[in-house]
Amino acid sequence: MKLWQKIYLFSILPFIIIFTLASVLIIERNHSKLLQQEIDTTLRENMSIRSTMEAIVPFLKIYRSPDYEQTVWTTIGNEFVAKNSDHTMYLNIIEEPNRVAYSNIDFAIPQKWEELQSPAKDEILSILSDVGERTILFTSSLVDLNDRKYSIRYMKDVTAVYEERVEQYQFFMKVDIIACLLYLILMIFISKGLTRPIERMVRTAKVIAQGDISKRVDVNTKDEIGNLAENFNRMVQVVEDKINELELNNLEKQRFIHDFTHELKTPLTSIIGYANFLRVTKYQEDVFVDGLNVIHDEAKRLESLSLKMMDLILIREDHFELSMENLKAVLDEAEPVLTMKAKERQIQIAIDANDCWMEMDKDLMKMLIYNLVDNAIKASAEQDTITIKVYGEEQRCVLVVADQGIGIAPEHLDKIFEPFYVSDKARSRRYNGVGLGLSICQSVARMHHGTFEVASEENVGTTIKVIFETGKRNEVKQ
Amino acid sequence: MNKKILIVEDDINISKIIKMNLNIVNYDTTEVYNGRDAYELLQRERFDLILLDVMIPGIDGFELMKKIEPLRIPVIFLTAKNSVIDKVHGLKLGAEDYIVKPFESLELLARIETVLRRFGREETIMAFKDVQVLLDKREVKLHGKPVELTVKEFELLVVLLKNKNIALSREQLLDKVWGISYFGETRTVDMHIKSLRKKLNLYDHIKTVYKIGYRMED
DSSP, X not given: OOHHHHHHHHHHHHHHHHHHHHHHHHHHHHHHHHHHHHHHHHHHHHHHHHHHHHHHHHHHHHHOOHHHHHHHHHHHHHHHHHHTTTSOEEEEEEETTTEEEEEOOOSOOOGGGGGGSSOOBTOEEEEEEEETTEEEEEEEEEEEETTEEEEEEEEEEOHHHHHHHHHHHHHHHHHHHHHHHHHHHHXXXXXXXXXXXXXXXXXXXXXXXXXXXXXXXXXXXXSHHHHHHXXXXXXXXXXXXXXHHHHHHHHHHHHHHHHHHHHHHHHHHHHHHXXXXXXXXXXXXXXXXXXXXXXXXXXXXXXXXXXXXXXXXHHHTTOOOOEEEEHHHHHHHHHHHHHHHHHHTTOEEEEEEOOOEEEEOHHHHHHHHHHHHHHHHHHOOTTOEEEEEEEEETTEEEEEEEOOSOOOOHHHHTTTTSTTOOSOHHHHHHTTOOSOHHHHHXXXXXXXXXXXXXXXXXXXEEEEXXXXXGGGTTSOOO | XXXXXXXXXXXXXXXXXXXXXXXXXTOEEEEEOSHHHHHHHHHHOOOSEEEEESSOSSSOHHHHHHHTGGXXXXXXXXXSOOOHHHHHHHHHTTOSEEEESSOOHHHHHHHHHHHHHHTTOSOSEEEETTEEEXXXXXXXXXXXXXXXXXXXXXXXXXXXXXXXXXXXXXXXXXXXXXXXXXXXXXXXXXXXXXXXXXXXXXXTTEEEETTTEEEEOO
């Protein structure tokens, strides 16, 4: 069963039950009240006859004539009947044991009334009973007059009260049906309206389940459903972002593998080609030396590639620990190696460092410095100077490596961080470059909340600035 | 006259090894290292075949292909890309063949030969020292006089001549002459070599190469 149908049904059933019960209760109460009123009136009238009869007793004592008595009783009875002629009533006065003093009864008295015929003194009994199609209220009292006992029976036709009840029930039935119909129609709209946002969510969820992750639920209510829809949308958004991220990651990885394969195959082609050539052709000294040189160089290139790959893998494995270090001290530690490397090509290294503390992995930071300086050395000519600066700004540590080398052409600038990208193939080969240096640097920098700023002009030099946000150091890394 | 082959390959070492391999079997070669130079050279000079690297600076291989299409020169692609899509792309553009790095020189030579033959640019007469081979008539002459060779001897001679100065292993020879499905012994090759040397007086030219096989030498 659908939710709206459940809401519908579960609200309709109690409504009908409660409405009906309440109506029945009201009708019955009304009825019993009316009946009670009738009974009270009847009893009162019975009493009033009795008091009238009691009031006349002294006259009866004076005359002491049965005929006169009879005339008095008849007069009282007729007067009384005439006074109450607005409704059907019967009066029956009996002188005990069974002489009828007055009677206007036009029906046979039912048997069970007999028990009411001799009430105790000063007591009024009453009973309700159906006579034919009518309902009669019967009251009876006993009065002691002039040493004689009189039984006053006053009866009233209360059929109207019962008819009133039936009429009320009929009226109620009509009201009930109309109210229920109205309620039924209203509830369809209400329950459907309440569940519409849910249905919309279900439809959207189905579409999403079929793969269209960009879909969103359009529910603007402020209640729990709106809340659910909002959270649902947020969840889908997170999933979508994750999927996109994974896709991007995957694409990047695929490209990396693709490029890596290319980088592997090129030296391998040379090595295999030359080795085979030397193997199957007649020995010629110059070709032999040339060939072996190529094989050696290309194998060296492969070695360098594998070393850089190891670095990259190391970084990506996330086995690093951050500790508070002085960037200046790290640079000082790295300096001897850098100077030695630069000296091989007669390049000067000038260091201008100030203290700057930040959280870092020392080994990785050194790797970053080596790679940046290595690039600078490769770009520089003999007698050039490479300047390395370290200084602190508010909440930042800045590392600058500047060379006076060949520079980077503007069209290459945005690609230099791509793995395996080299702007000058021939030059890069000469130094066994594989195009991974800056990728490594970027990975390291990212771990330390660092960003790059590259300024370069061809044949003037390149300045690479790495800016580390130390203010972020307390956040979760990566 | 020797066939002229243009090598367009940006990796100098690879370009050189291709050149050496082609020269040794008597192809003339010219090397260029980028697409632009290749395009310019092709406007001036006529080549029988182009070996083209896909990933070259300047104009890339696929683009160059489109530009030189009107010249109707057969092209063989050289590349490290070996995905099917690239292959289809290359062949759609009209490349005759596709060879993936790293490749073996023998494979390269075989493919060059196949393409040249398809384009009718292969010689019908091969001459070596005093021996003349008429490929279309399947005739062999020594000093102008016909020599009777068996079918396999003839094919073996052609393979050796086509891969002149390159050592071929007995297995390679078996494969090329008798076919892959032949389960003969390598001794079969030795017998035929012996017979060739004798019939054509090639004792000094069909050399036995230690640990490899045989080589036809000038």
